[in-house]
Each structure stands twice: as C-alpha cells, then as structure tokens.
Amino acid sequence: MSKTNGEMIIRLKDVKRIYKVGVEHIHALDGVSLDVAKNEYVAVMGHSGSGKSTLMNLVGCLDVATEGAYELNGQDTTKMGGSDLARVRNEQIGFVFQSFELLPKLNAQKNVELPLIYSKIGWLTRAKLAKKTLHRVGLGERIKHRPNQMSGGEKQRVAIARALVCNPSILLADEPTGNLDTQTSGEIMELFAELHNDGQTIIMVTHEADIARHAKRIIRMSDGKIYSDLPTGQDPAYKEINGC
Numbered sequence: 001m002s003k004t005n006g007e008m009i010i011r012l013k014d015v016k017r018i019y020k021v022g023v024e025h026i027h028a029l030d031g032v033s034l035d036v037a038k039n040e041y042v043a044v045m046g047h048s049g050s051g052k053s054t055l056m057n058l059v060g061c062l063d064v065a066t067e068g069a070y071e072l073n074g075q076d077t078t079k080m081g082g083s084d085l086a087r088v089r090n091e092q093i094g095f096v097f098q099s100f101e102l103l104p105k106l107n108a109q110k111n112v113e114l115p116l117i118y119s120k121i122g123w124l125t126r127a128k129l130a131k132k133t134l135h136r137v138g139l140g141e142r143i144k145h146r147p148n149q150m151s152g153g154e155k156q157r158v159a160i161a162r163a164l165v166c167n168p169s170i171l172l173a174d175e176p177t178g179n180l181d182t183q184t185s186g187e188i189m190e191l192f193a194e195l196h197n198d199g200q201t202i203i204m205v206t207h208e209a210d211i212a213r214h215a216k217r218i219i220r221m222s223d224g225k226i227y228s229d230l231p232t233g234q235d236p237a238y239k240e241i242n243g244c
C-alpha cells in the first residue's frame with residue numbers, strides 16, 4: 001500500500017526469503033510487497049516466527065531476498081554485492097535491537113562513535129557527533145558511563161544514539177522495548193515520537209498492541225505474508241486500547 005504521495009524510501013515487490021534447512025525449505029517471507037514513504041512511522045506486528053525479523057534484516061540490508069525486488073531510496077539492492085550493501089547499510093540504516101548490542105568495554109560515547117569509524121570522519125568530529133546525539137536522546141549526563149553502569153532504558157538510548165549518529169534514512173527497531181519495563185518502554189516510545197516529529201522514518205517490530213499504537217501505520221504478518229496494513233486508528237491494536 002502506498003501510504004502518501006511522498007518520496008518512497010522503501011519499495012519491496014513480491015519479496016521471498018527461503019531458508020534451506022536440510023531438505024526443508026522454509027518460506028520466512030512468502031511474497032511481501034511494501035512501500036514506505038519518507039517520515040512514515042510503521043509498526044510491524046505478528047506472532048513469533050511470522051517473518052518480522054527476516055523482513056527487518058532484508059530492509060536493513062543485513063540479508064538479501066531469494067526472489068523479488070527491493071529498492072532503497074531508488075537504488076536496486078538486489079544487484080548489489082557485499083561491500084555495496086555494507087556501505088548502504090552504514091550510510092542509510094540505523095538498527096536498534098531488543099538486546100541493545102552495546103560493546104561492554106566501551107563507554108556510551110565510544111559505542112555511539114563506532115559506526116562513524118567506517119565513514120572517514122576524524123576523531124574530533126566523531127566525538128562531537130557522538131556527544132551531540134547522546135544529548136539528543138536525553139543522555140547528556142551519561143556520556144562516559146559503560147553499559148554495566150546504566151539502566152536498561154539508558155542502554156537502549158545509547159543504542160538509539162548509535163543508530164542515529166550517521167543520520168540514517170531509516171531507523172529500524174526490532175522489539176526495541178522487549179527487555180524494558182512498562183514505564184521505560186513508554187519513555188522510549190516518547191523518544192521515537194520526537195524523532196518522528198523531527199522527520200525520521202521509523203519501522204518498528206513489536207508484538208505488543210500498546211507499543212504498536214504509537215506508530216501511524218500498523219502492518220500485520222502471518223506465515224511470511226502481510227495480511228493487514230492499516231492506519232493505526234483503524235487497526236485492532238488501537239481499538240483494543242481505546243475500547244472502541
């Protein structure tokens with residue numbers, strides 16, 4: 001579904017991802033077509049095993065489709081080799097995971113600087129950008145803290161800063177609140193809302209209705225297929241929570 005007339009960042013057409021395990025073929029994605037415009041905020045819902053992470057990995061250029069087409073910002077990624085995909089990933093994608101994936105020995109600033117090391121930015125600028133981004137996610141006071149000196153919510157903010165520091169076209173978040181309590185999850189959702197208001201395009205995987213309702217569009221998956229794609233107000237997740 002084309003949501004707006006705006007510029008399309010993501011265009012997936014009949015995408016399949018088939019894993020071969022022994023003689024078995026697992027259709028993790030089984031013909032997914034999806035357009036996402038600039039500054040959309042999309043939640044992807046579905047049961048465990050429905051293909052959500054596979055979809056995110058493909059959109060994030062961590063993996064490639066077995067069949068079908070994927071254009072990212074007008075570039076056909078299916079024709080790209082490993083090094084081109086790595087460059088596109090570094091320049092255009094910011095990833096946030098349930099388990100934060102921070103390096104334990106590095107402080108917040110150094111963790112956020114990591115993606116900048118691959119782009120030829122000098123150390124002084126790297127440090128400035130990392131600090132600025134940590135301020136942006138509300139962690140100006142935690143710049144020198146290492147992961148084991150921070151709460152779960154703070155760690156996820158560091159991970160979000162790391163995802164944003166290269167100014168990506170898309171922020172991809174796979175169960176970003178999966179390891180957080182309700183209040184901290186709400187705070188992370190407030191941060192996502194701010195980022196969206198500032199123009200960030202966001203795709204977030206969640207199986208929780210009260211997290212998904214923060215997005216503007218909800219996609220539901222089952223057995224590797226999209227079976228529902230609606231503005232949030234029309235999705236059952238919204239109705240469930242608002243009692244209508």
Ligand SMILES: Nc1ncnc2c1ncn2[C@@H]1O[C@H](COP(=O)(O)OP(=O)(O)O)[C@@H](O)[C@H]1O
Nearest residue numbers: 019021026028047048049050051052053054055
């Ligand atoms: N690397 C893999 N090798 C084989 N099968 C996989 C692999 N990754 C995922 N799958 C299978 O693909 C399907 C979709 O998985 P996934 O995208 O992780 O689902 P979700 O994130 O919705 O829980 C599942 O049946 C899963 O077992």
Ligand SMILES: [Mg+2]
Nearest residue numbers: 052053054174
């Ligand atoms: Mg998953």
